[in-house]
Amino acid sequence: MQRIRLRYTKRGRLRFTSHRDFQRAFERALRRSAVPMAYSAGFTPHPKVSYANAAPTGVASEAEYLEIGLADFRDPQELRAQLDASLPTGLDVVDAVEVRTPNFVERLEASLWELRLPQVGAEQAARAVELFLAADEAQVERQTKNGLRIFDARGAVARLEAVAAQAGVGPVGESAATSDVRTGQACAILRLVVRHATPAVRPDDVLSGLRATADLALPVPAEVTRLAQGPLDEESGTVTDPLALDRAAAPAVPSETAVEPQAAASA
DSSP states (O other): OEEEEEEEEEOGGGGGOOHHHHHHHHHHHHHHTTOOBOBOOSSSOOBOEEEESOOOTTOEEEEEEEEEEESSOOOHHHHHHHHHHHSOTTSOEEEEEEOOSSOHHHHOOEEEEEEEEETOOHHHHHHHHHHHHHSSOOEEEEEETTEEEEEESSTTEEEEEEOOTTTOSSOOGGGOEEEOTTTOSEEEEEEEEEEOOSSOOOHHHHHHHHHHHHOOOOSSOOEEEEEEEEOEETTTTEEOOTTHHHHHHSOOOOOTTOOOHHHHHHO
């Protein structure tokens, strides 16, 4: 059985797609693309598809991952293009590699998020970040299926900074807000790196922590996008590509234009 790991996105209005909705859409795409899926055993066989750490409904993402098992060999890039063409715009398959290494889920150590805060000024956002990072902990509440849960949102944060929309990287202090082109109003932008821990800390938990530590109340809901998830470099607070190990382990493809040493010497 060949196994392929895929990275896909949730963009635009399709960020409101639930994980179950995406599963149904993806299985339809598999059928439309005539992908030779491997199936589980038993009375009700299911296609071998496993999902890893899906983003919450209503959150956009550039880095969602899944793995499929195939009964016949397929070129990963051709398969990626076929599946992408069979999915609606916004659910885009953007990368594919053949599985070469184990323990993929364990590599998803952290996520990089972008939080756009409409109608929040630069100074207000920068000050809130400063107070949050200075706090030893930020106790927040979340309603779960098992009742109200109280936990620390600060400990899971590896990095939090205000960034410039133009540059997209690095702390910029008071110039961290830009105008929202749709409204002309201020819109602060935060970049957040959160470790995948237990209990899971989500971007809205960090926003609750900002409200608790810095009294940052948002006039309108934040626009949240996951930019990356994967291994965490603790020193720099950056999230790296989880598919890199599979690419590195792939066998080298011989060049069709390579010249044998003896032939080159005789020439």
